Amino acid sequence: MRLSKSWDVTSKDFKVFLKKRGLIFSILAFPLIISILLSFVVEFVTQSASGGGSGATDLQTLLPSFTFYYAIIAAILPTSTASYSLVGEKVEKSLEPLLATPMTDEEILLGKGTAAFLPPLGATLLGASIFMVFTDVLTHGTFGYFYFPSLDSGIVLALLAPLSAIMSIEVNVMISSRVSDARVSQQLGLLTVFPMAGAYLASELGLISLVTSTLLIISCILLIADILLLYVSRATFQRDKILTSWR
Amino acid sequence: MIETENLTKKFGDLTAVDSVSFRVNDGEVFGFLGPNGAGKTTTVRMLCCLISKTNGKARVAGYEVGSRTDSLKIRRLIGLVPDNVGLYDSLSAYDNLDYYGRFYDCTEDERKDRIPHYLKMLDLWDKKDAVVGTFSKGMKQKLAIARALVHEPQVLFMDEPTVNLDPEAAKAVRDIILELKRQKKTIFLNTHNLDEAQRICDRIGILNTRLRAIGTPEELERTVRSQATVVQLERTNDIILAALRKLYPSGVSVDGSRITIAIENPDKENPAILEAIVRAGGRIQSVSVVGSTLEDAYLELVRERRRD
Numbered sequence: 001m002r003l004s005k006s007w008d009v010t011s012k013d014f015k016v017f018l019k020k021r022g023l024i025f026s027i028l029a030f031p032l033i034i035s036i037l038l039s040f041v042v043e044f045v046t047q048s049a050s051g052g053g054s055g056a057t058d059l060q061t062l063l064p065s066f067t068f069y070y071a072i073i074a075a076i077l078p079t080s081t082a083s084y085s086l087v088g089e090k091v092e093k094s095l096e097p098l099l100a101t102p103m104t105d106e107e108i109l110l111g112k113g114t115a116a117f118l119p120p121l122g123a124t125l126l127g128a129s130i131f132m133v134f135t136d137v138l139t140h141g142t143f144g145y146f147y148f149p150s151l152d153s154g155i156v157l158a159l160l161a162p163l164s165a166i167m168s169i170e171v172n173v174m175i176s177s178r179v180s181d182a183r184v185s186q187q188l189g190l191l192t193v194f195p196m197a198g199a200y201l202a203s204e205l206g207l208i209s210l211v212t213s214t215l216l217i218i219s220c221i222l223l224i225a226d227i228l229l230l231y232v233s234r235a236t237f238q239r240d241k242i243l244t245s246w247r
Numbered sequence: 248m249i250e251t252e253n254l255t256k257k258f259g260d261l262t263a264v265d266s267v268s269f270r271v272n273d274g275e276v277f278g279f280l281g282p283n284g285a286g287k288t289t290t291v292r293m294l295c296c297l298i299s300k301t302n303g304k305a306r307v308a309g310y311e312v313g314s315r316t317d318s319l320k321i322r323r324l325i326g327l328v329p330d331n332v333g334l335y336d337s338l339s340a341y342d343n344l345d346y347y348g349r350f351y352d353c354t355e356d357e358r359k360d361r362i363p364h365y366l367k368m369l370d371l372w373d374k375k376d377a378v379v380g381t382f383s384k385g386m387k388q389k390l391a392i393a394r395a396l397v398h399e400p401q402v403l404f405m406d407e408p409t410v411n412l413d414p415e416a417a418k419a420v421r422d423i424i425l426e427l428k429r430q431k432k433t434i435f436l437n438t439h440n441l442d443e444a445q446r447i448c449d450r451i452g453i454l455n456t457r458l459r460a461i462g463t464p465e466e467l468e469r470t471v472r473s474q475a476t477v478v479q480l481e482r483t484n485d486i487i488l489a490a491l492r493k494l495y496p497s498g499v500s501v502d503g504s505r506i507t508i509a510i511e512n513p514d515k516e517n518p519a520i521l522e523a524i525v526r527a528g529g530r531i532q533s534v535s536v537v538g539s540t541l542e543d544a545y546l547e548l549v550r551e552r553r554r555d
Contacts, residue, residue, distance in 0.1 A: 005350065008346065008349040008350060009350075012335070012338075012346045015338060015342065016335060016337050016338065019337035019338070019378075020337065092333060092334070092335065092336060093329075093331035093332075093333040094333035094334065094335060095333070096297065096327070096329045096331065096333055097327060097329055097332075097333045097347070097391075097394065097395075098333075098350070099297055100295050100297060100322060100325070100327040100329075101322060101347065101350040101351060102319045102320075102322040102323040102350075102351060102352070103350060104319070239297055239298060239299075240298045240299055243292060243297055243298055244258065244298060
């Protein structure tokens with residue numbers, strides 16, 4: 001596999017994304033808005049702590065959950081980019097000339113996957129950074145130390161977020177073979193949020209606790225799921241079917 | 248340059264291309280003529296290694312179609328203008344060509360050299376920075392041809408490049424193909440436009456799932472053998488008609504003072520026809536030979552399938 005060829009596909013997709021302001025807005029706005037809202041909640045709880053309430057304890061409970069949101073956001077955002085990257089080529093009927101180039105399916109898929117992966121992950125990390133900086137500034141007086149970065153936030157951002165983004169992209173590759181509308185693909189792709197949302201709900205119901213060991217177990221499960229889905233999505237991307245039965 | 252032997256493609260129970268064998272020589276413009284659903288696009292897709300073949304053999308530029316390693320080599324050596332141009336509407340004309348140049352491993356220097364060359368050749372240089380979404384169909388088609396040429400392929404496959412174009416744009420595209428023909432490019436042209444095939448192609452294959460005939464346009468016209476001698480007389484009478492019907496018991500028709508006689512070889516048969524008319528007292532005003540056209544050949548060959 002020639003990584004430079006994959007990067008050519010990625011850079012082409014980046015250039016197309018840059019022309020779609022709505023897409024850029026949706027990728028950037030969601031994590032930024034969530035980050036600002038979460039920061040307001042932290043500010044509110046911190047204020048109640050300074051008033052003699054149970055704010056410090058509440059914060060210790062809330063912050064792991066808030067950090068976990070970024071793994072969910074990382075699963076949501078690639079549904080837009082992956083849909084445009086694959087279904088967009090279908091809509092523009094540009095897959096045939098692309099497949100006629102001397103690139104392997106793996107090079108094309110890696111290029112498209114990278115294009116769908118990097119902007120959402122970048123936006124997620126940007127949002128998370130803003131949230132963490134605000135949180136550190138707001139909570140330093142309460143905790144007496146900077147809460148972030150922590151091992152758990154590192155696991156969420158370095159493992160869970162990329163793995164859930166990859167899962168989202170792989171599912172979108174499979175969906176792309178069945179739909180010819182980027183918005184439908186995006187909506188169906190949101191199904192990939194359920195595993196992460198389920199883990200969050202389980203933590204809220206007290207079934208699991210989002211501590212280091214749990215986060216590592218979820219990461220391992222996601223890694224296995226990603227590997228399995230990689231084979232399935234690779235099997236879906238077949239030239240014969242793309243040109244003759246993808247609708 | 249291109250060789251196929253019993254090339255076959257089936258989609259489930261449906262046979263799209265059935266045991267097709269032909270050869271396209273280096274520097275030749277070969278036309279594949281056939282109605283919609285005849286298997287033209289499927290054949291091109293097989294030859295471009297876009298879809299697999301079910302049976303048979305095919306080689307492009309000496310490489311085996313169907314072999315994974317050879318497929319990449321074939322795709323490097325060919326250019327494809329698909330029936331849907333498939334350009335990136337949000338990118339400029341220059342960027343579209345630049346990206347495809349990269350996909351084909353062209354160096355930056357090659358791209359900087361070739362992209363202006365082809366954009367100028369196709370009269371698109373003034374629009375190089377314009378977003379392709381603003382282009383007319385004809386301009387898009389020309390850009391798709393430039394895209395297929397930017398890596399300077401040995402073989403150019405064109406799948407109905409003038410379909411849905413207005414007459415002016417279609418002529419512009421045909422002129423480009425003729426220019427490429429002058430440059431001795433090997434071109435495989437899918438079309439259902441008989442006039443286009445006749446004007447552009449060195450040889451034509453008539454496809455309707457199976458290859459019905461192959462040859463130069465003139466050879467194909469002769470396969471129908473429906474020539475006729477038309478004799479315009481001052482006036483006709485029963486003696487003249489009887490004389491002609493003695494020579495041709497069937498195949499003589501009369502329309503006023505014009506007699507049409509179905510023949511096979513005008514050079515050999517016309518002297519006897521004219522002699523018979525003069526002996527019968529006919530006064531000849533004009534004589535002409537009406538030959539079969541490519542359209543006659545095409546329609547007869549395509550109808551053969553329906554009779555099969």
